[in-house]
Each structure stands twice: as structure tokens, then as C-alpha cells.
Amino acid sequence: MSETAPWKIVSFYRFLPLAGSELGAIQERWKELLAENGILGLMLLAEEGVNATLAGSPEAMDMVMRALCDEFSIPVERLKESFSRARPFKRLSVEVRSEIVTLKRPDLVPQDQDSSHLSPEEWHQLLLGEEEKIVIDTRNSFEIAAGRFPGAIDPGLTSFSEWGEYLDSALIPRDKTVMIYCTGGIRCEKAILEMRARGFEKVYQLQDGILGYFEKVPGGLFEGECFVFDDRVAVDQDLKPTQKFGICPGCGLTGSIPKTCERCQVGYFVCDSCKSTWGTLCSKACKSQVKKFRVS
Ligand SMILES: [Zn+2]
Ligand SMILES: [Zn+2]
Known part of the structure; x- marks a missing residue:
């Protein structure tokens, strides 16, 4: 999609402690600023951080993203960007929740970046390598049906809160190399904590998820398309809105x-x-x- 497309879409998340008593004020302030700039999309705030996909004109998005990166200490290289000719959201909503990704475990909060995060390039190399590994897609089954990494396991989830249950019932050797991935990386931040709690030793997560992989490793190993949670429904490997769904x-x-x-x-x-x-x-x-x- 050319950068002259009228809608620029940016997804990002950041785990950082936000005071519960201030969430309401943060919500109001951003609701106003985003609305003033014609931004649409969904932004979730919780005591554990912020998670959002926002869309607007490229100029407006660049402006508000600078402000968001400042306020929530988000490194610019972590933003996942794409473009669309069609309006990707009907409205703007800024919500306060108990979690920014629903695992129903607000007690599990990812800390700083650690060695389990693989850049899209590192992920690609490990997938290509000889080393024996198990690849698990942490998304829901309907998403996996549209596309996945070759050989990736579909755990059969209809909701992410079933992840712990899946781990308890699946017979995955605790000492094997396990690679997990999701749409934009956030689900894996929590999925990995559940895995560590169950004794998995060598787990790696794809930083910034499939969307980051599409951006950094064009023509890579992923097969199919990736569902996104806006009116584009899914994007292809060039990050263009789907022609199939x-x-x-x-x-x-x-x-x-x-x-x-x-x-x-x-x-x-x-x-x-x-x-x-x-x-x-x-x-x-x-x-x-x-x-x-x-x-x-
Ligand atoms: Zn018609
Ligand atoms: Zn229908």
C-alpha cells in the first residue's frame, strides 16, 4: 500500500505501571486529544500499561504517536505501521480495563524486555535452523485458519483465557525449544509467563508478532494472511487489506x-x-x- 493512502494505522503496546487512581484522567486526556485530531480506533488502559490500534491521516498519526511514545516511553521501532484506503474503524474508543490483553490474570505482568524476545530476523533464522523446536500459535483457531507459520500448532483456543488450560493438558516436553507467536506480540508477553510458571525452560516469543514479521522480513516463511481487529479484517504479507475475507x-x-x-x-x-x-x-x-x- 502506498504511503499516500489516506489512513495510516499504528498498533502498539507497552507494559508499564500506571497508577489506578490516574487512569480516569489519562483516559479523558487522550480521548480528547485523539478526537481533536480525527483519530479513530481502540485504546486500552490498565494498571499494567497501554495497548492500542489507532488510525488517522498520516500527519495526524505522526503527531499523536510522538506524544504517545513520549508519555508511555514506547520506542519508535516498536510501532507497527500499515496503510489503508478504506476507513479501518467506525469510531474512537479509549477504555479503562483490568488488563490490556485478556488472560484473566491481571497478576501476571511482564517486566522489562528479556532474552525470550526474538526480533523478526532472529525468529526467521531460528525457524530456518536445524535445531529441533516446537512452534505454537497463541491466537484463536479462527485466526490460525487464515494463516500460520509452517508446522505451527493450533492449540484450539476460542479465547486467550484458555491458554493455561491448554498448557496443562498438552503434552509438550518442558525441556524442548518452544517458539510462540501471535498477531502483534502482546499475547505472547503473558503467554510466556504462564509457560514459565509450568516449568518450560527454553521459550522464545516473536517480538511484535506476525505484523512485525511482515514488516521486517518481507517474503518470509508465514503462510497465508493475518487477522487484525479493525474493519480491514485481515492483512496480507505486504500489510495490505485482505482480498480474501x-x-x-x-x-x-x-x-x-x-x-x-x-x-x-x-x-x-x-x-x-x-x-x-x-x-x-x-x-x-x-x-x-x-x-x-x-x-x-
Ligand atoms: Zn450493494
Ligand atoms: Zn454471517
């Missing part, structure tokens, strides 16, 4: 069956459960237009 107009979930709208000729994707009931229109708007026409 879309939001199903019937239910609002992910659709993968391509259709063309019989009213406006726009392409859209319907999901498996709506394919026989939804019909051949791209949206509720087109549906109501057709209904009006047929009635009058």
Missing part, C-alpha cells in the same frame, strides 16, 4: 465466501452460516433499497 453483512462476523451485490455490483464476503439465508446483497442498505423498490 470481509465482514459478513448478515451477522457482522468474518465472511470468506465471495459474492457480488446484485444491486450495486460491489464485491463482499458472506459467512458460512449466512450464505443460504442472506441473499445476494452487500449490505442492509442495499437490502432495504431493493425491498422498497419491490414494494412500490
Whole structure:
């Protein structure tokens, strides 16, 4: 995607202690500043830190990201950037939560960067290497279905809070080299703490996740596309919005069956459960237009 695209999208997270008593004020301040600059997206604040994906004009994003990096001590090289022609979010929301990634373990807080973090380049080299290793995708199953690293295990999660349960039931040798990855790196920050608590000795995590890997190792080993949590649904390996998935107009979930709208000729994707009931229109708007026409 060219950098002249109207929307610049930046994802970032940072674990750092924020005082619970100040979260409300931080929330209000950023809500105002982001809204003033036409920024859309989702920003989560908790006592353990900040996690966000934001989108806006490239100029506005550069400005607010400088301010965010300052306030939350985020190294600029940790920002994950991409571009989109279509508006990726409908609104802005800045929320205070108990965790910035939901493992339902607010007590597990990652500390400073440690040696378990592999840069995308280091991750790539270790994957290519001869050493025996187990690769586990810590995302949910529906995300893994769209793409994964070769040989990666799908733990069958429908929610990240099932991770601990999975580790207890999976027969993974504690002394083997284990490599874990997720969308943007944040889930693995917590996943690894659960693993250490269970005696795993050699666990590595992909810093900045699949999105960081796409950016730093173009044409790498990942197979397929990566789901993102905005209206682009997924991105391909060039970080361009997917051509293979879309939001199903019937239910609002992910659709993968391509259709063309019989009213406006726009392409859209319907999901498996709506394919026989939804019909051949791209949206509720087109549906109501057709209904009006047929009635009058
Ligand atoms: Zn559907
Ligand atoms: Zn239509």
C-alpha cells in the first residue's frame, strides 16, 4: 500500500505501571486529544500499561504517536505501521480495563524486555535452523485458519483465557525449544509467563508478532494472511487489506465466501452460516433499497 493512502494505522503496546487512581484522567486526556485530531480506533488502559490500534491521516498519526511514545516511553521501532484506503474503524474508543490483553490474570505482568524476545530476523533464522523446536500459535483457531507459520500448532483456543488450560493438558516436553507467536506480540508477553510458571525452560516469543514479521522480513516463511481487529479484517504479507475475507453483512462476523451485490455490483464476503439465508446483497442498505423498490 502506498504511503499516500489516506489512513495510516499504528498498533502498539507497552507494559508499564500506571497508577489506578490516574487512569480516569489519562483516559479523558487522550480521548480528547485523539478526537481533536480525527483519530479513530481502540485504546486500552490498565494498571499494567497501554495497548492500542489507532488510525488517522498520516500527519495526524505522526503527531499523536510522538506524544504517545513520549508519555508511555514506547520506542519508535516498536510501532507497527500499515496503510489503508478504506476507513479501518467506525469510531474512537479509549477504555479503562483490568488488563490490556485478556488472560484473566491481571497478576501476571511482564517486566522489562528479556532474552525470550526474538526480533523478526532472529525468529526467521531460528525457524530456518536445524535445531529441533516446537512452534505454537497463541491466537484463536479462527485466526490460525487464515494463516500460520509452517508446522505451527493450533492449540484450539476460542479465547486467550484458555491458554493455561491448554498448557496443562498438552503434552509438550518442558525441556524442548518452544517458539510462540501471535498477531502483534502482546499475547505472547503473558503467554510466556504462564509457560514459565509450568516449568518450560527454553521459550522464545516473536517480538511484535506476525505484523512485525511482515514488516521486517518481507517474503518470509508465514503462510497465508493475518487477522487484525479493525474493519480491514485481515492483512496480507505486504500489510495490505485482505482480498480474501470481509465482514459478513448478515451477522457482522468474518465472511470468506465471495459474492457480488446484485444491486450495486460491489464485491463482499458472506459467512458460512449466512450464505443460504442472506441473499445476494452487500449490505442492509442495499437490502432495504431493493425491498422498497419491490414494494412500490
Ligand atoms: Zn454471517
Ligand atoms: Zn450493494
